[in-house]
Amino acid sequence: MSPAAEGPLLLGVRHHGPGSARAVRAALDAARPRAVLIEGPPEGDALLPLAAEPGMRPPVALLAHVADDPGRAAFWPLAGFSPEWVAIRWAQARDVPVRFIDLPAAQTLAVRDPAAWSGQEPDAGGDIERTGDVRLDPLGALAGAAGYDDPERWWEDVVEHRDGGSGGDPLAAFEALAEAMGVLREAYGDGGHPRDLVREAHMRQRMRAARREFGDDYAVVCGAWHVPALAARTTATADKALLTGLPKVKVETTWVPWTHRRLARAGGYGAGITSPGWYAHLFAARDRPVERWLTKVAGLLREEDFQVSSAHVIEAVRLAGTLAAVRGRPLPGLTETLEAVRAVMCDGSDVPLALVEDRLVVGDVLGEVPDAAPVVPLQRDLTRSLRSLRLKAEARQRELELDLRKDTDAAKSLLLHRLRLLGIDWGVPIASRSSTGTFRETWRLCWEPELSVRVAEAGIWGTTVLGAATAKAEADAAGAGELGEVTALAERCLLAGLSQALPAVLRALADRAALATDVAGLAKALPALARSLRYGDVRGTDAAALGTVAAGLAERICVALPPACGAGLDAEGAAEMRGHVDGVHGAVALLADAEEAGGLRERWSAVLRGLAGREGAPGLIRGRAARLLLDDGRLAAGETARLMGLALSPASAPADAAGWIEGFAGGSAGGGTLLVHDDRLLGLIDAWLVSVPEGAFIDVLPLLRRTFGAYEPGVKRTLGELVRRGPGGRAGAAAPGGAPAGFAPEPDPVRADAAAALVRLLLSAPAADTAPEPAPEPVGASASGGEVRCGWGRVGNEREGTGT
Incomplete structure (x- = not known):
């Protein structure tokens, strides 16, 4: 059944295509159906009114996850240029009922074993279908039949460069695409994929329900591959048989922000596209899309200090048009446009072109959802914290410098560390370029849509970030199997300011330290404890209880290390032990000032002296100790x-x-x-x-x-x-006393004092007349x-x- 035939209006689309979106809008304007059915999980019907809220800005995605296992989740992304989103907004603007008709997420997510769907994971109705054991890309097959080696270029020529249909008929493009998909399904079979057959059976059942309510005066917006199956004449009994016995689970759904980058096929999305930023521009630009696009490119390059003028833009437009004419294309596409950018604006270099592809062809646009969208309590607390700290979740990667001496920056640091402990890696700490002091932190922030799932998963630990992180730390301490895991956890608790979790962590630490006999394990654990004491001093956290445990570990290492460095070590073992010696040495340097570690420096120096002169010890260890x-x-x-x-x-x-x-x-x-x-x-x-x-x-x-x-x-x-x-x-000449040239046998106080002022300035040390505290x-x-x-x-x- 074609869209023009008697019956419902079947609009087969590419899930994320501006040409399909414009054609859908034109077809709906022409047909004026009484209802609109859309490929998507029916659990999302209750959330559809939020699409009309002022705070909703695509790209967004419907997120469905198992209520008691948030890690089992699926997304249904929608961009501003997605035909489904255009259909939703068209229906809402005209008070027309709009509903989702795909297989419920409760059944899709109930299947734990992907083999139950012949090895295919839920892909939210992607364009790539499976036929037996052969993956079929419908666009690729059609492009190949048309003599194109690039499916994206074929799609641009036949769809994106058209405006609403052929010869003024808004349904012509859908008729042609439905006919092409019918031929493909005849040639390759109906897919033979159990999951697709079940999905299509459920969609037909929902269409029957719509027919009873609206007659045939309704429209269906779905992936073009499914149109022949939805138009086929089947019995309700046969479809019901396919749906009988499917498992179900309880699911929760919500809207979450999405990004253009995650719409890209390179991100692993089955129905992804190669150029979401370019498609968004094509959909938004009412006229002269190439000229407007190249103007954006020029603005981006100027921001990055490239010399680009208006003359470059004019010449690039001409070159793109010429390339399209030579290649017989109706309009310049992305390929011609990028070639013109490389030749005219980038002087033939791929370096600035890569910037254009990353920022504009793909893009970092992050959508927004209204506050009324249902979320777990943990997400609400996180949102409040972000607002109070003036932090904004952004898809574009950026660096955040924090000065922990400032209250606001310290609070930001605590939040980011707590999120990392919960497995929500929005921020990743990196080395600071401006300072090496412990008061300074640098974070690399980048919000990925999948982090919304991590937030939902972490919701089982508590309703606030602080409470959830505390509960998670206590559970991790109880389940830790090695001493090193507990010491690392203690360090993370101090960084996150989880004072309530420290008692449980310290108990686990003391228990495992008492049982640990492997000197390598002890040596790995000590540096984390030493850093924890240091962080506690800088951040104002009470870490005194760690000092006793750290001093005890150091004592045991001093006793156990020399025998462990015997002649039995091979080259690999000696290299590993050398790393442990370095780690303990640095840890002792941090512990030496603690009251609980009195005399530790001397004991460690004695251990190094013994190792330096120990016969039978590997040369690597003896040399390092010396x-x-x-x-x-x-x-x-x-x-x-x-x-x-x-x-x-x-x-x-x-x-x-x-x-x-x-x-x-x-x-x-x-x-x-x-x-x-x-x-x-x-x-x-x-x-x-x-x-x-x-x-x-x-x-x-x-x-x-x-x-x-x-x-x-x-x-x-x-x-x-x-x-x-x-x-x-x-x-x-050699200096008196045999010292190397330029060096005296003893330091010259006068010359040393002359350099001391400069050294003090470089290190920002207090001047001599400020009477600093006695240093170690x-x-x-x-x-x-x-x-x-x-x-x-x-x-x-x-x-x-x-x-x-």
Whole structure:
């Protein structure tokens, strides 16, 4: 049955197409049906009046989820240029009844096993159908029959570049499309897909109900693929048999904001399109769409500091029109327009063109729904919080800088951390470019429509963000299987300000810490606890209870670590243990000031001394321990040279010696700078390298390349020059006492004081006359003239946010 035949008006559409939307509006204006039926879940009927509310702005989506399992959900997206949305608004503007007729979401979501639908997940009526085991793209098939290799370009030529139909008949396009889909279904079968057959049976049943109420004076807006099946003459008994026995679940539905980006096929949406932003422009532009589009492109490029003038726009319009004429197209399409943009406005570069494609062809438009839309209580609380903090959910990715010394910024930080604990990753913390202080946070924000489902899922934990996050943290603490999970949870609780959840987390932490025997697990857990104490100090959170647990863990690590670094470690195990040593070292630096950790610094230094001189320990561990001691000023230059000499002696295996070098001078430890300024250490390494036998050298070469390849290019050039000159070949005379050129045997107080003012200014430290609080023991330069690193102490006054 065609749309023009006797019976209901069947309007087969592409789910998101401005040409289909305009044609639907023209057909409805011409037919003036008494009711409009739309492909969609009937549970959404009660929500249709909200589409006319002032606060509703597409793109939006109907969200249906299982009441007791919000993670089982499905979306039915609608854009401003979707034919279904146009039909809804047409009916509401004329007080015409409008209803959804697709298979209820209660039945669609009841099927847990996708195999029940022959492997197809719910796709909200996508344009891509399945025929047996072969996926059929109707648009692709029709485009291929017409000689097009691009379905999007074919659709633009035959639909998007037409205005309401052929020869003034608004139904002609629907008749042609229905006939084409009938031929396809005859050639490939009716789909053979159980889910499609059931959906179409339910739609026919709803059409029968509409016929009893309105006669044949109603219109049906659905995917074009379904038109032949809805026009077919079947019995109600046969359709009822297909629907009998389908499982059901209780579902809840609402409207949620959607985005153009999520309408794109690249986002995984089965009925998606390649250019939602372009389609939105075509639907909104009443005339001269190419000229208006290129004007938008010019404005975007100017905002990004590209030199684009009005002359560029004029020339691009001409070029796009010429390309369309050469290719025999009725009007320039997206392909011609983008080619003109690349050639004229982007100077042939794909870099600015990629910006145009991202911002305008796809776009970041985020829809809005009215406050009257039903939501879970947690969503209402989240909405109130966002308004009070002046935060706005946006689809476009942006960065948010927070200064935790400000009350409003601190509240924003707490909210974002609580949402992350609930699995709602609207914001992701990233490294701050402006400061390394603990008072500073940087977040990358991007609201995705799927987060609405996460909010619904999190609603089982409470009605407010704070209450839900607290309950979730307590449950996670009770169910954690490893010590590291609990320590990470404690850190997240402090970041989120969940003081009520801390007692339960600390109980779980104490229980698992008492049973933990693996030193690697203890070493992984300690850094998170140390950071938690630091965050508590900066954020004003009471984290004192963590200090006792952290100090206890550190004590156990000091006892258990040396035996764990025995000769039984292979290369992979030694590398892992080195990472643990680094982590514990940094944690001890943060814990050293705590009252509960008195004397911890000395005990840890003793452990490092034992590791540095421990026979049988892997060279990687011994070298790393020696370097940490040297940086902290607890290992003299002469002793360092002695340990290196022992490690690089002929009695040591070349692989073990190379491991010692990597532990001492590799990674981000600043080993290259140290070797540049210490002739003795560089000479020891150079002499050992020359003495390595040829066969052994081949074995250790990859390790050495990894060690020295990580150095800065300037450091590598300087080291190469020093080695080329040979021993004593450093430019300039050696200083008295044998120190490297430019360095005295002892620091010069006068010269040091001259540089101190500049260093204090760079670090924003309080001036000398402000009488700052006594700082922890300072970490100075190594006696060998190496770099100054902040190890145990803190530079400046951290409580004022001036350092790290």
